[in-house]
Amino acid sequence: MGSANRFGDDLDFLQRHTETVVLSEDGGEARVALCPALQGRVATSTTAGPAGPSFGWLNRELIGSRKRVPHMNIYGGEDRFWLGPEGGQFALFFAPGAPQDLAHWQTPAPIDAQPFTLVDKAQDRALLRKTMRLTNASGTVFDLEVEREVRLYPAERTWNEVGVAPSRRVAVVGFESRNRITNRDAAPWRFDTGLISIWIAGTFSPSPSTIVVVPFRPGPDSELGPVVNDQYFGRLPPDRLAVNGSTIYFRGDGQRRSKIGVSPRRARPVLGSYAASNDADGHLLTLVNYTQPAGALDYVNSLWERQDAPYKGDAINSYNDGPAAPGAAPFGPFYELETSSPALALVPGESAEHVHRTLHFVGAPEDLDALARASLGVGIADITSGFAPA
Numbered sequence: 001m002g003s004a005n006r007f008g009d010d011l012d013f014l015q016r017h018t019e020t021v022v023l024s025e026d027g028g029e030a031r032v033a034l035c036p037a038l039q040g041r042v043a044t045s046t047t048a049g050p051a052g053p054s055f056g057w058l059n060r061e062l063i064g065s066r067k068r069v070p071h072m073n074i075y076g077g078e079d080r081f082w083l084g085p086e087g088g089q090f091a092l093f094f095a096p097g098a099p100q101d102l103a104h105w106q107t108p109a110p111i112d113a114q115p116f117t118l119v120d121k122a123q124d125r126a127l128l129r130k131t132m133r134l135t136n137a138s139g140t141v142f143d144l145e146v147e148r149e150v151r152l153y154p155a156e157r158t159w160n161e162v163g164v165a166p167s168r169r170v171a172v173v174g175f176e177s178r179n180r181i182t183n184r185d186a187a188p189w190r191f192d193t194g195l196i197s198i199w200i201a202g203t204f205s206p207s208p209s210t211i212v213v214v215p216f217r218p219g220p221d222s223e224l225g226p227v228v229n230d231q232y233f234g235r236l237p238p239d240r241l242a243v244n245g246s247t248i249y250f251r252g253d254g255q256r257r258s259k260i261g262v263s264p265r266r267a268r269p270v271l272g273s274y275a276a277s278n279d280a281d282g283h284l285l286t287l288v289n290y291t292q293p294a295g296a297l298d299y300v301n302s303l304w305e306r307q308d309a310p311y312k313g314d315a316i317n318s319y320n321d322g323p324a325a326p327g328a329a330p331f332g333p334f335y336e337l338e339t340s341s342p343a344l345a346l347v348p349g350e351s352a353e354h355v356h357r358t359l360h361f362v363g364a365p366e367d368l369d370a371l372a373r374a375s376l377g378v379g380i381a382d383i384t385s386g387f388a389p390a
Contacts, residue, residue: 005053005054005058006050006051006052006053006054007031007033007044007045007046007048007049007050007051007052007053007054008049008050008051009054010033010043010044010054010056010058011031011033011044011050013058013060013063013064014033014035014043014058014063017063017064017066018035018037018038018063019035019036019037019118020033020034020035020043021033021034021035021036021118021121021126023123023124023125023126023150023151023152023175024123024124024152025123025124025152025154025155026123028154028155029046029047029048029049029052029171030045030046030047030048030152030153030155030172030173030174031045031046031049031052031152031173032044032045032150032152032173032175033045034126034150035077036115036116036117036118036128037115037116038063038075038077038115039075039080039081039111039112039113039114039115039116040081040115040116040128040130040148040150041075041077041078041079041080041081042056042077042078042079042080042150042175042177042358043056043058043075043076043077043078044056044058044077044078045078045173045175045358045360046173047171047172047173047360047362048171052171052281053281053284053362055078055173055204055284055286055360056076056077056078056202056203056204057076057077057203057204057205057332057334058075058076058077059074059075059076059332062074062075063075068113070106071102071105071106071107072105072106072107072112072331073107073112073113074331074332076203076332076334077202077203078202078203078204078358079150079175079177079200079201079202079356079358080111080200080201080202080203081111081146081148081177081179081198081199081200082107082111082199082200082201083108083111083134083181083196083197083198083199084196084197084199084300084302084313084340085196085197085300085301085302085310085313086302086304087100087301087302087303087304087305087307088100088137088300088301088302088303088304088305088306088307088310089137089138089194089306089307089310090136090137090138090140090193090194090195090300090310091136091137091302091304092108092134092135092136092137092196093105093106093107093108094106094137094304095135095137096135096136096137096138096139097137098137100137100304100305101304102324105304108132108134110130110132110133110134111132114130115130116128116129116130116146116148117129117130124151124152124154125149125150125151125152126149126150127147127148127149128147128148128149128150129145129146129147129148130145130146131143131144131145131146131184132144132145132146134196136194136196137194138193138194140193140194141185142183142185142189142196143183143184143185144181144182144183144184144185144196145181145182145184146179146180146181147179147180147181147182148177148178148179148180149177149178150175150176150177151175151176151178152173152174152175153173153174153175153176153359155172155174157174158172158173158174158359159172161174161287161289161357161359162287162359162371162374162375163374164370164371164374167363167367169363169364169367170361170362170363170367170368170371171282171361171362171363172359172360172361172362173359173360174357174358174359174360175357175358176355176356176357176358177200177355177356178353178355179198179200179353179354179355179356180351180352180353181196181198181344181346181351181352182346182349182350182351183346183347183348183349183350183351184348184349185348186348187348188345188346188347188348189344189345189346189347190345191298191311191343191345194310195298195300195311195343195344195345196300196343196344197299197300197340197341197342197343197344198340198341198344198352198353198354199338199339199340199341200290200338200339200340200354200356201319201336201337201338202288202336202337202338202356202358203332203334203335203336204252204273204286204334204335204336204337205334206252206253206254206255206320206321206332206333206334206335207252207253207275207277208253209275209276209277209384210251210252210253210273210274210275210335211249211250211251211252211273211274211275211383211384211386211387212248212249212250212251212252212271212272212273212318212320212335212337213247213248213249213271213272213273213274213372213376213378213383213386214228214247214248214249214250214260214262214267214271214316214318215246215247215248215268215270215271215376215377215378216228216246216247216248216262216266216267216268217246217265217266217267217268218245218246223265224263224265224266225263225265225266226263226266227243227248227262227266228241228243228248228260228261228262228266229260229261229262229263229314230258230259230260231303232258232259232260232261232302232303233257233258233259234258236256236258236260238387239251239387240256240258240320241258241260242386242387244382244386245378246377247376247377247378247382247386248260248262249383249386249387250318250320251320252273252275252318252320252335253320253335254320254321254322254330254332254333254334254335255320255322255333256320256322257320257321257322257323257324257330258319258320258322259317259318259319259320260317260318261313261314261316261317262314262315262316262317263299263312263313263314263315264292264296264297264299264314264315264342265297267292267314267315267316268292269289269290269291269292270287270288270289270290270375270376271287271288271316271318271337271339271376272285272286272287272288272337272372272375272376273285273286273335273337274286274368274372274380274383274384276365276384281362282362282363282364283362283363283364283365283368283380284360284361284362285360285361285362285368285371285372285380286337286358286359286360286361287357287358287359287360287361287371287375287376288337288339288356288357288358288359289357289359289375290316290339290354290355290356290357291341291353291354291355292315293342296342297342298311298342298343299311299312299313299314299315299340299342299343300313300340300343301313302314311343313340314340315339315340316337316338316339316340317336317338317339317340318335318336318337318338319335319336319338320335320336321333321334321335339354339356340354341353341354365380365381366380368380369381
């Protein structure tokens with residue numbers, strides 16, 4: 001199912017290198033570990049206490065070094081807070097006038113390397129805050145306050161999110177991050193000078209069997225636009241990206257740097273991944289759902305180029321890591337499941353919230369099948385054969 005790490009081992013490592021907050025519930029074995037100094041990210045979670053599988057990918061070498069590196073501090077983690085857009089004339093990841101290429105790409109320090117403050121904690125939740133100042137590629141300055149609440153779900157709530165009756169044969173853990181930003185500028189944020197969006201990414205361990213599954217709204221391209229955007233790092237062959245029926249299948253094997261996106265006209269409020277396993281933990285179905293405001297169509301565009309349509313971006317994305325150039329080492333490798341809020345045209349003092357939920361289910365394929373069908377619209381056999389001809 002990807003990482004062979006135990007939650008207890010990852011927790012011990014994190015506690016030796018950074019403040020780590022553990023969320024739990026009475027009578028349950030589900031756990032969530034988050035790190036305020038690592039931008040308030042959820043580092044990892046488990047269904048089964050210290051001896052259980054650890055679901056988040058962690059960059060142990062970088063975390064252990066306590067150093068900062070150029071471009072991006074890739075710490076990993078199942079839920080990290082970012083802001084978009086990445087590229088374009090309103091990019092937050094490129095300085096004004098800089099070429100938009102890998103050599104000049106830089107994740108802004110407030111979301112890359114600077115800590116969040118833990119302001120409140122209970123057994124099953126934690127609240128974090130931070131103020132930020134960011135400048136986009138057009139020179140617009142944003143002052144904002146960020147509030148993140150991470151909450152572990154009771155097992156019953158995790159099952160309810162999918163609408164399937166609980167099964168003792170399936171182990172579960174579910175959690176959410178509620179991400180709120182507030183405009184602390186003296187003026188409104190405007191379309192013509194650039195808007196920002198809340199962007200949450202979950203980073204997971206890849207495996208040869210991992211397949212990302214993205215259901216989409218069917219319909220003609222003339223009305224809804226293309227089914228999938230694979231222009232980020234180049235078009236993909238059919239053994240890496242396939243569309244069968246109303247489902248997109250994308251490799252999460254960490255072997256080729258690639259990224260896909262789905263527009264708000266096509267996106268459904270859920271995506272996920274499935275990884276087969278030969279170990280005792282069982283097979284892993286991961287689901288992500290998120291708030292998708294009805295009728296919202298203006299999403300920031302993160303392509304690394306000057307854009308004709310800077311608000312025709314994607315509502316959801318998935319990234320698969322791999323070498324950025326022949327002979328280069330990958331960043332991880334890992335794969336990601338990402339969701340975004342719409343572009344936020346906030347007036348001074350106004351706030352907006354984006355909720356991102358991560359649900360893990362571990363069991364045999366026949367026990368995960370109903371969960372996959374209820375949430376993603378396809379069964380486990382459909383997923384494992386998703387790259388075959390329809």
